[in-house]
Amino acid sequence: MLLRTFAAALIVFAAGAGIAAAQTYGTSTPPPRTTDVHTLRALAQAREVHERFTIGLDAERRGQWAAAAAEFERIITLHPPEPQFSTAYYDAGIAYAHLNRMDDAARSFRAAIAGDPQFLAAMANLIAVDLARGDLSEARSVADRFVALAPDSARAQYSRGIVALRQGDFGAARRSFGQLLQADPQYALAHYNLAIAQAGDGQYPSAEHELRIALDLAPSYGRARFALGTVLLHEGKRAQAREAFDAVARDAAGDAALRNLAVAMRDAIRP
Amino acid sequence: MSRLWVRAVLVAALLTSVAGGAAVGVAGAASVETMLDGALVPSSAPALLGPITEAGRKGWACKPEQAASARHWRDAELPDAAAP
Numbered sequence: 001m002l003l004r005t006f007a008a009a010l011i012v013f014a015a016g017a018g019i020a021a022a023q024t025y026g027t028s029t030p031p032p033r034t035t036d037v038h039t040l041r042a043l044a045q046a047r048e049v050h051e052r053f054t055i056g057l058d059a060e061r062r063g064q065w066a067a068a069a070a071e072f073e074r075i076i077t078l079h080p081p082e083p084q085f086s087t088a089y090y091d092a093g094i095a096y097a098h099l100n101r102m103d104d105a106a107r108s109f110r111a112a113i114a115g116d117p118q119f120l121a122a123m124a125n126l127i128a129v130d131l132a133r134g135d136l137s138e139a140r141s142v143a144d145r146f147v148a149l150a151p152d153s154a155r156a157q158y159s160r161g162i163v164a165l166r167q168g169d170f171g172a173a174r175r176s177f178g179q180l181l182q183a184d185p186q187y188a189l190a191h192y193n194l195a196i197a198q199a200g201d202g203q204y205p206s207a208e209h210e211l212r213i214a215l216d217l218a219p220s221y222g223r224a225r226f227a228l229g230t231v232l233l234h235e236g237k238r239a240q241a242r243e244a245f246d247a248v249a250r251d252a253a254g255d256a257a258l259r260n261l262a263v264a265m266r267d268a269i270r271p
Numbered sequence: 272m273s274r275l276w277v278r279a280v281l282v283a284a285l286l287t288s289v290a291g292g293a294a295v296g297v298a299g300a301a302s303v304e305t306m307l308d309g310a311l312v313p314s315s316a317p318a319l320l321g322p323i324t325e326a327g328r329k330g331w332a333c334k335p336e337q338a339a340s341a342r343h344w345r346d347a348e349l350p351d352a353a354a355p
Contacts (some may be wrong), residue, residue: 005350050282057324083325083327083328084327086327087325090322090323094322120328121320121328121333121335121336121339124317124320124335124338125319125320126319127317128316128318131318132316150339152342153339154338154341154343154347154349155339155341155347155348155349156339157348158344161313162313162316165313183342184344187349189314189350190344190350190354192314192352193314196312196313199311200311214352218352223314224352226310227310227311230307230311233307234307244308261310
């Protein structure tokens, strides 16, 4: 009887200890040890910046871009120290870009770079936004700076190559995609873009070679096969060109515009 | 006189058919050339890199900054040939 009572008491004690352990609290935030108005104001502002970053990033995750932009705009007016200031501009730029406010997005990424001159992600995004709004001049100067700061960066070389192609600067495009391929020879799009640059300079045999490599790496790459047909046509290889366009017309079911163009090209070439 | 007119009409018809045929040939070639213009276009621009937390770009967990400096295209979040 005594043993049973002792066992029961032990069980009750163990259960009570478990409940007590579950009710332990984390360390509380220490109260401010100052009454100085400026210090208290700075603490309140830091807290607001932290909260607004949390809310803004959560809004971006949920695709609520206007709400996110409002949070980052407020952070910018508070002018927090680095890295928060340039980061707020960067995050605001992303929100503006998704709201299709491309000029505001460019202004934000520019401000982020001004706050942190080595901010590579901001440079990458500014180039993407400049390409979307057609400011090739700024895109090129930022891309040149991006490459100078990070010459081994795949994105820097790719971005400069794309900007150079759109500018018709085929030499610079060849250099960028050539460097990208030195580090990453398995990247089909780099071979494709190098071919576009070579074709732009009339180097059709080299372009054909690069396009065949791109197609070896990615056989379903319809745009590369279409470009191959175009290059073959420039080389006077009409039968092969027709075959390439015919293959695109058969296989590019997911890209109606490319398929229609391929059909038109194939039909324009007499067998 | 009438034979002269018949000859003139025949020659004119012949010239017209030759010129017409040549024009059709030139138009056909021109249409292929026109279609070739702008056919060689670069691949798409890279997509935007994602948001960064208040900790800034210098932390080890900052994926956008890592992608911006990555050496290989897959790590750099560049377009894929499957969806150029």
